[in-house]
Amino acid sequence: MSEMTGVVDGRTSEDDSTGGLRLAAHGVTHGFDGETVFSDVSLAVEPGEVLAVVGPSGSGKTTLLRLLACLESPAEGVVTANGRNVGEMSEEERLHVRRRLGMVLQHRCLFSATVASNAAYGLRVRATWNERIRAAIRGFLGTAETPLAAVDALETVGMVDKQDRHAASLSGGEAQRVAIARALAPEPDVLLFDEPTSNLDPRNTAIVEKAICDARDRGMGVCLATHDMQQAQRVSDRTAVLLGGEIIECGPTGQVFEEPSDRRTRKFVEGELVY
Numbered sequence: 500m501s502e503m504t505g506v507v508d509g510r511t512s513e514d515d516s517t518g519g520l521r522l523a524a525h526g527v528t529h530g531f532d533g534e535t536v537f538s539d540v541s542l543a544v545e546p547g548e549v550l551a552v553v554g555p556s557g558s559g560k561t562t563l564l565r566l567l568a569c570l571e572s573p574a575e576g577v578v579t580a581n582g583r584n585v586g587e588m589s590e591e592e593r594l595h596v597r598r599r600l601g602m603v604l605q606h607r608c609l610f611s612a613t614v615a616s617n618a619a620y621g622l623r624v625r626a627t628w629n630e631r632i633r634a635a636i637r638g639f640l641g642t643a644e645t646p647l648a649a650v651d652a653l654e655t656v657g658m659v660d661k662q663d664r665h666a667a668s669l670s671g672g673e674a675q676r677v678a679i680a681r682a683l684a685p686e687p688d689v690l691l692f693d694e695p696t697s698n699l700d701p702r703n704t705a706i707v708e709k710a711i712c713d714a715r716d717r718g719m720g721v722c723l724a725t726h727d728m729q730q731a732q733r734v735s736d737r738t739a740v741l742l743g744g745e746i747i748e749c750g751p752t753g754q755v756f757e758e759p760s761d762r763r764t765r766k767f768v769e770g771e772l773v774y
């Protein structure tokens with residue numbers, strides 16, 4: 500619980516003053532059907548950094564991301580957003596936090612709509628009522644245009660030329676890139692990416708990794724769950740190793756990979772650990 504500073508209810512000194520969003524898990528334990536997946540996990544995604552979460556299949560990377568995304572509540576411990584316990588927020592406040600997040604889940608699902616409409620989804624749900632009414636009128640008149648931010652995001656992932664295609668017609672890799680564009684378009688404060696390049700070839704992996712680094716350089720916090728040790732080394736500032744139901748190591752990526760303090764980390768990152 501070492502990161503649990505100045506928390507939990509009420510506003511704290513960490514609150515919105517920085518303009519960014521700091522998401523943190525404090526002493527979090529979670530599991531399913533009576534089985535614990537991980538215990539006493541504490542980590543934070545700082546604004547302007549990429550935090551990689553690496554660990555074997557089934558170690559709980561997705562579960563941790565879902566807790567940080569406020570999609571589930573931890574069995575024990577708390578998740579905070581700028582120092583406030585999201586479990587003690589009203590529904591409206593939690594929704595406000597969720598709207599500051601962009602998420603790409605491993606089992607991404609696109610809506611049954613065009614690529615452009617999918618990419619613009621996050622902008623639509625964040626729009627004010629006035630903006631929604633104007634958009635509805637433009638839709639009715641047949642003069643609706645794809646918002647520039649959605650076009651930019653599609654351009655970033657190399658999908659702008661397919662913006663009129665129906666999502667159902669896309670390959671797995673194309674759908675993955677549209678899901679990433681959908682997360683990027685609203686310029687959220689924090690991006691939570693679960694294996695975002697699992698279906699991509701090296702060229703498109705490089706494009707997505709560049710988008711992740713660009714987002715970090717613009718001040719977003721990025722939490723990246725990945726199996727790909729090279730990817731963690733290429734893009735992340737810090738790496739957390741989730742193994743055997745706990746975070747066994749969390750620190751600057753160079754240090755975790757080159758001079759880990761836990762011998763299991765060295766075995767894991769070098770692919771020697773049998774699990």
Ligand SMILES: Nc1ncnc2c1ncn2[C@@H]1O[C@H](COP(=O)(O)OP(=O)(O)OP(=O)(O)O)[C@@H](O)[C@H]1O
Pocket residue numbers: 531532536554555556557558559560561562563605726
């Ligand atoms: N909704 C659920 N109901 C029951 N068990 C679940 C559920 N979600 C995850 N689990 C279990 O929790 C454990 C952790 O799953 P999780 O998907 O978080 O791992 P992961 O590290 O992301 O795995 P992978 O790298 O294979 O994606 C697994 O044993 C999984 O079967």
